[in-house]
Amino acid sequence: MVLLLAAAGTFAFVSHLPPSQTEPQASAQAESLGRVAAQAGTLVSKTEVSKVLATSSQPAASPKATTPAPAHSPAPPPPPVYLNPLRAVADLIPQRVDMGVDFAGAGPIYAIGDAVITNAQGDNAGWPGGGWITYQLTSGPAAGLMVYVAEDVQPTVQVGEHVTSSTVIAQMSNNGDGIETGWATPDGSTAESQLAVAGGVGGDGPFPTEVGLSFDALLVALGVPAAPNAVPITSGYGLLPSNIPAQWPSLG
Numbered sequence: 647m648v649l650l651l652a653a654a655g656t657f658a659f660v661s662h663l664p665p666s667q668t669e670p671q672a673s674a675q676a677e678s679l680g681r682v683a684a685q686a687g688t689l690v691s692k693t694e695v696s697k698v699l700a701t702s703s704q705p706a707a708s709p710k711a712t713t714p715a716p717a718h719s720p721a722p723p724p725p726p727v728y729l730n731p732l733r734a735v736a737d738l739i740p741q742r743v744d745m746g747v748d749f750a751g752a753g754p755i756y757a758i759g760d761a762v763i764t765n766a767q768g769d770n771a772g773w774p775g776g777g778w779i780t781y782q783l784t785s786g787p788a789a790g791l792m793v794y795v796a797e798d799v800q801p802t803v804q805v806g807e808h809v810t811s812s813t814v815i816a817q818m819s820n821n822g823d824g825i826e827t828g829w830a831t832p833d834g835s836t837a838e839s840q841l842a843v844a845g846g847v848g849g850d851g852p853f854p855t856e857v858g859l860s861f862d863a864l865l866v867a868l869g870v871p872a873a874p875n876a877v878p879i880t881s882g883y884g885l886l887p888s889n890i891p892a893q894w895p896s897l898g
Contacts, residue, residue, distance in 0.1 A: 727786035728759040729811035730868040731827075735818055743854035743873045743882075745847065746794065746828020747862045752820040754802075755795055755827075757809040758868070760785040764792065766801035766815075773797050774823040779816050780830045781809065787891060788864070794830035798823045828861040829890060845884030856882035860890050867894040 732738055734754045741748035761781040770778040777799035782792050799816040809815060818825055844857040854862075854875050859882045866872050879892050886892055 726811075728788075728864075728868055729756065730865070730870055731756045731758050731811075732865070732870055737820070738871070739824075740871045740873045741824060742875050743858040743862050744826070744851065745844075745849070745855055746796075746826045746858050747865060747873055748824050748826050750820065750824040752818055754814040755799065755816045755818050755825070757781055757811055757813050757815050758788075758793060758864075759783055759811050761793070761809050763803045763805055763807045763809060763815065765794075766803055766805050768800050770796070773826075775799070775819075775821055775825075777801065777816065779803070781815065787894070791890065792830035792832055793827065795825060795827045797825045799825055828858055829887075843885065843887045847884040852883045854882045855884045856880070856886040857884065857890065858882065860886055860892060863892075864894045 732749065732751075732755060734756070735749070735751040736753045738749055738751040741750060761783045763779070763781045765778060765780040767776075767778045769776040772778070773796045775796075775798035778794065778796045779799065779801045780792055780794045783789050795816055798819045798821045800819070801816050803809060803813065803815045844855060847853075847855045854873070854877060856879055859876060859879045862873050862876050863879065866876075879886060
């Protein structure tokens with residue numbers, strides 16, 4: 647870079663001194679340039695020339711480094727409302743939809759979601775194998791509804807216990823009868839839960855019932871294999887109580 651001084655058609659080029667130029671040299675050059683400018687008829691003092699030389703010899707300021715804004719991690723997805731209650735049952739075999747849904751296999755059975763245990767019997771004459779557990783869901787789209795698990799099961803919980811989808815509520819044995827699980831009556835008094843409000847379909851059928859198909863649809867939404875006689879809910883026998891949802895969006 648150079649400094650151009652002009653007057654009356656006379657031009658003088660002033661080279662910037664390198665940063666290593668000593669002060670005596672800078673002063674001498676400034677005095678010489680001042681004389682050149684004076685001869686050309688331009689009033690430029692030695693002091694002004696020195697300022698220009700000093701300023702031009704300053705190293706250029708480095709641009710300030712910018713710190714990139716921290717990347718925001720996406721929020722983790724919310725935990726599922728319900729989980730597959732039969733996820734740990736070995737050799738799980740779906741059988742049929744009747745008042746609930748029947749399965750064969752052996753292993754732990756979990757609650758579907760947050761719930762309160764309302765019955766926990768290891769011996770009930772109304773069911774082959776004797777076991778009978780009911781619980782009332784307290785969260786999610788089925789909150790308030792009662793679920794039963796019956797037949798070849800032994801409870802691992804007690805009445806009044808608060809459970810979650812991580813709680814084992816019963817152990818299922820492979821004694822030939824399998825289990826049945828479905829919607830129980832609101833008061834949990836009998837596992838023939840929807841006998842009256844579901845159109846009076848009892849233990850002899852005809853099957854599948856609409857109320858059983860609703861529960862099967864819920865299990866399928868959670869990853870349980872569908873029963874072999876599953877059909878569209880509106881093709882089942884009996885009625886679907888008004889407080890039981892017909893459709894279950896993805897819940898798993």
